[in-house]
Amino acid sequence: MTLTLFDTHAHLNSDQFVGKVDQAVANAKDAGVIGIAVIGVDLATSRRACDLANEYSGYLHAVVGIQPNSAGEAAETDFDEIESLLKRPGVCGIGETGLDCYWDDTPIEVQQDYFDRHLELCRQTKLPMVIHMRESCDLIIEQLRNQPSVPSGIMHSFTGDRDQVQACLDLGLMISFAGMVTFKKSDDLRSVAAMVPEDRILVETDSPYLSPEPLRGRRPNEPARVEHTLRCLADVRGVSAEHLAEVTTENAKRLFGL
Ligand SMILES: [Zn+2]
Numbered sequence: 001m002t003l004t005l006f007d008t009h010a011h012l013n014s015d016q017f018v019g020k021v022d023q024a025v026a027n028a029k030d031a032g033v034i035g036i037a038v039i040g041v042d043l044a045t046s047r048r049a050c051d052l053a054n055e056y057s058g059y060l061h062a063v064v065g066i067q068p069n070s071a072g073e074a075a076e077t078d079f080d081e082i083e084s085l086l087k088r089p090g091v092c093g094i095g096e097t098g099l100d101c102y103w104d105d106t107p108i109e110v111q112q113d114y115f116d117r118h119l120e121l122c123r124q125t126k127l128p129m130v131i132h133m134r135e136s137c138d139l140i141i142e143q144l145r146n147q148p149s150v151p152s153g154i155m156h157s158f159t160g161d162r163d164q165v166q167a168c169l170d171l172g173l174m175i176s177f178a179g180m181v182t183f184k185k186s187d188d189l190r191s192v193a194a195m196v197p198e199d200r201i202l203v204e205t206d207s208p209y210l211s212p213e214p215l216r217g218r219r220p221n222e223p224a225r226v227e228h229t230l231r232c233l234a235d236v237r238g239v240s241a242e243h244l245a246e247v248t249t250e251n252a253k254r255l256f257g258l
Contacts (some may be wrong), residue, residue, distance in 0.1 A: 002032040003245035006252035007223040009156050009204035012038045013048035016208045016220050024222045031224035041067035043078040053090025063093035071114040072106030092256040095130030102134040122151035129153035137164045157206050165192050176202035179212035182232040190236045203230050203248050
């Protein structure tokens with residue numbers, strides 16, 4: 001039986017998918033994927049996300065923003081341009097934003113400044129945010145706690161521990177899992193995934209990165225493969241794949257206002 005799935009995080013706007021989006025969309029539809037959020041990491045990829053949302057209207061949805069690792073090389077005017085993209089049809093969220101302590105492309109103060117700006121934009125527009133974390137979960141939680149209010153949003157490709165997931169849930173966030181949760185050594189992450197309430201869990205591929213098991217290492221990852229992550233999550237949560245697919249798809253539609 002085909003599942004009903006929603007991939008909440010894919011970079012079909014990246015160079016690796018140039019000329020291949022048609023095929024990736026066809027494969028996703030065959031795999032039961034009913035919608036995909038295409039995520040910007042800088043001004044150029046955010047524009048491309050909007051173009052794709054226009055071209056594949058109602059199937060691809062755009063999330064626009066400047067990723068923390070791109071913030072260091074963004075031009076002064078780029079954030080204003082991102083703001084003006086919010087008027088384009090098919091834009092359903094703001095990001096990816098957040099903090100990254102793994103790469104050192106952008107000084108942390110600059111990342112924090114951009115994160116604050118994205119948060120403010122979410123409060124103004126009521127659009128949800130997509131948060132990128134890499135070795136930065138505690139700093140993200142701290143910055144969110146210092147906000148006047150925390151917009152709705154997603155901790156994408158979540159890799160934190162039990163305390164961190166609880167803190168994110170307490171802040172009202174949704175938790176999205178990518179292929180990492182399927183890897184053999186990810187027992188801790190799987191037990192974290194089992195803790196997330198049913199109305200807060202999402203799935204994603206983070207294509208073209210990190211293919212899930214059993215396709216690990218086969219690149220590029222693509223939205224059709226979100227099914228493997230979903231099945232792994234259903235397994236650790238002790239529910240049927242059909243049920244979890246339905247639930248996560250409803251969660252995605254509700255969050256993005258689709
Ligand atoms: Zn991403």
